[in-house]
Amino acid sequence: MIMGLINWHLDLEQIEVSEEWNFPNIKEDSIHRIHSYPAKFPSFITTKAIEYAKNHGVNVNTLGDLFCGCGTTAFEAKKANINYWGCDINPVATLIAKVKSESYNIGKLYLFFENIMQEYDKFINIPRSIDFITINERIKYWFTESSINELYYLKMAINNVKPRMCKYKNFFLVAFSNILKPSSKWLTKSIKPQIDPKKKEINIKEAFIIQVNTMIKAYSKVHSDFCPQIKIETKNVLKENGKDIKVDLIVTSPPYVTSYEYADLHQLSTLWLDYTNDYRSLRKGTIGSVYDTTRFKKDIKLLNSTAESIVFQLYTKDTAKSKSAARYYVDMQNVVKISYNKLTPKGIAVFVIGNTEYMGVRINNAQHLAQAMQQEGYKNLEIVKRKISRKILTPYRDDKGMFTSALDGRKVYSEEFIVIGKKE
Ligand SMILES: C[S@@+](CC[C@H](N)C(=O)[O-])C[C@H]1O[C@@H](n2cnc3c(N)ncnc32)[C@H](O)[C@@H]1O
Incomplete structure (x- = not known):
């Protein structure tokens, strides 16, 4: 649906699902699955957006992603020989994104792998005692003592890999990171951090070997000699001035507001990879965190009319939630401003966003974003609706504010929006 002047009372639910943006006609490269990542979007969205931009007269030399997550756009940009800039506040995300968009010599990967496993076996066969007092309390909460021992030695073996080459070490750290959840007591497939008392311990060495082999196989399938410039930064996008690249x-x-608490979901990796001693510290600055309820009085004055209406409705149901929603919408309005500054003249922005619901209040993120884009000066606004596969549905909070993965398949959560705008 192309919107010239948007009627803000228009119900986005009335838009027809666009077949064009719905399903890919090619299979996703297996590199996209080397590490699980909540809310990863399908890779074909990037290829489709590149095609869209070209069809609308944009010469795409550099592609940017303000929330690059696990590097879906980074890998696709590299594959298309397009320069890339991306950022994410989550260091685990940028580690995966860097590894996904890196080129590796397969022979060297096998060599490093062999060295790591030899080193690991040495540690395991002559065990030194780990000083458990030095182990983070949260790690002790999630892992059994024997798993901590094995993971500790595995991490040491990776860190000792020689010759020291950062990009190879990062490859193995990603492999290490992806076996943490299955090695822990974390309830499998749960989006809530909770212990599964019945979970069986896995063989950590075996899991690591399988993971590395899967990753090497994925990289062996990529045949590309392209090496465009790629820059991935760990930073809060709100601090991006848009001037550099x-x-x-x-x-x-x-x-989305009221969906994932990213810092909590990535705590096993952030703790094991020493990004923080307290995973909660990474909530700070994360857009959409329910823990950000400060500055409410100032925030409400900055909201556009869509956000104001949502925040007002939430206020009567859950004051704290309405305050975090207000913060989210102000942050997103700033993100729209940053996106506009970051674009070259005539550049195009493609946002993928879903709507949610909280205690019966419709949280119309897509409409808010479209209105913010229009107010920022974006032209030729277009809003497209697409279906999401049931497997990757965004969780939402139920009537009581608790997380649920929407397994009841409520229609409203199986769709999302693509909001496109062009800079003058
Ligand atoms: C929907 S996910 C993006 C997923 C990505 N498209 C992918 O395919 O992996 C949103 C991302 O925003 C990041 N994020 C949240 N607040 C941020 C901030 N202030 N600055 C930068 N990134 C942020 C989260 O860490 C998360 O990775």
């Missing part, structure tokens, strides 16, 4: 096309999927 300009991009011709933005493809990005922002967090």
Whole structure:
């Protein structure tokens, strides 16, 4: 649906699902699955957006992603020989994104792998005692003592890999990171951090070997000699001034309000990879965190009319939630401003965003974003609806505010929106 002047009372639910943006006609490269990542979007969205931009007269030299997550756009940009800039506040995300968009010599990967496993076996066969007092309390909460021992030695073996080459070490750290959840007591497939008392311990060495082999296989399938410039930064996008690197096309999927608590979900990796001693510290700055309820009085004055209406409705149900929603909408309005500054003239921004619901209040993120884009000066606004596969449905909070993965398949959560705008 192309919107010239948007009627803000228009119900986005009335838009027909667009077949064009719905399903890919090619299979996703297996590199996209080397590490699980909540809210990862399908890779074909990037290829489709590149095609869209070209069809609308944009010469895409550089592609940008303000919330690059696990690097879906980074890998696709590299594959298409397009320069790339991306950022994410989550260091685990940027580690995976860097590894996904890196080129590796397969022979060297096998060599490093052999060295790591030899080192690991040495540690395991002559065990030194780990000083458990030095182990983070949260790690002790999630892992059994024997798993901590094995993971500790595995991490040491990776860190000792020689010759020291950062990009190879990162490859194995990603492999390490992806076996943490199955090695822990974390309830499998749960989006809530909770212990599964019945979970069986796995063989950590075996899991690591399988993971590395899967990753090497995925990289062996990529045949590309392209090496465009790629820059991936761990930073809060709200601190981005938009001046350094300009991009011709933005493809990005922002967090939703009241959905994931990213810092909590990635705690096993952030703790084991020493990004923090307290995973909660990473909630700070994360857009959409329910823990950000400050500045409410100032925030409400900055909201556009869509956000104001949502925040007002939430206020009567859950004051704290309405305050975090207000913060989210102000942050997103700033993100729209940053996206506009980051684009070259005539550049295009493609946002992927879903609507949610909280205690019966319709949280119309897509409409808010479209209105913010229009107010920022974006032209030729277009809003497209697409279906999401049931497997990757965004969780939402139920009537009591608790997380649920929407397994009842409520229609409203099986669709999301693509909001496109062009800079003048
Ligand atoms: C919907 S996910 C993006 C997923 C990505 N498209 C992918 O395919 O992996 C949203 C991302 O926004 C990041 N994020 C949240 N607040 C941020 C901030 N202030 N600055 C940068 N990134 C942020 C989260 O860490 C998360 O990775």
